[in-house]
Amino acid sequence: MLIEIDFNSEEALYLQLRNQIIMGIATMELREGDSLPSVRQLAETIGINMHTVNKAYTVLKQEGFVKVDRRRGAVIAVNLDKMKALEELKQELLVVLAKSSCKGISRQEVHVLIDELYSEYGSID
């Protein structure tokens, strides 16, 4: 999987990494059981420090997207805690939607955008 880091971005490197891997899982470019590169290997490929990659992997483990195996490294393994995920989603949308509402974006326009984005992810329904 191709990972691109923007060194001029304000977003922390380990978060850019985390986000791209999550999007990789969502688009099914990464599937359950797939191994991610080792922390050292990926660090060298991207040109960043080992610990920065390790931090991204640790966050992904914490958030239930991978399991880390001593032998196989980080393996995609999504923990489906839907209730928790829904609560988090609600919290994250709270401010984002407040912003869009202020800016005159209608409910329907948000729905269209949701459909557009969700169509690129491997949702079941």
Next chain:
Amino acid sequence: MLIEIDFNSEEALYLQLRNQIIMGIATMELREGDSLPSVRQLAETIGINMHTVNKAYTVLKQEGFVKVDRRRGAVIAVNLDKMKALEELKQELLVVLAKSSCKGISRQEVHVLIDELYSEYGSID
């Protein structure tokens, strides 16, 4: 408007402040033309530094939610750059929805959540 700051939150104080004011505008608790407290006054009320409030106001100005007047202080004045807002919304939803998709939250469930949240905001449609 009541503002509550969580000093144990990981979120920066100035961002908590910014977010609550945006939500105040969305819920129409704050309306076009309303003045916000002066930076010093609000800082004292909340119990934080003047510059932290000033930073929140500066960000809100930058993002087009208030205009800052030398005499009246920060005044609610939403700049309706819808195209820009839509682009930002899309960018913000990209990762948020990837996460929810991974966690097995369906498109419909997101729609329900959107409606639930939007109903609390003063959207026109």
Next chain:
DNA sequence: ACTCTGTTATAATAATTCTATAACAAAAGA
């Protein structure tokens, strides 16, 4: 034996966040 894995420890640097004082000019009110 050798290599590769994640993990841990320590340390230095840089950037961000928050606070603390202080001062300034513009405007409002007495």
Next chain:
DNA sequence: TCTTTTGTTATAGAATTATTATAACAGAGT
């Protein structure tokens, strides 16, 4: 006119976070 209040700016210190740099360890694969 005098005083107060406004946003704004400057400077500086403390605390936290992000990133990098070495180094070492034990477990597993070859």
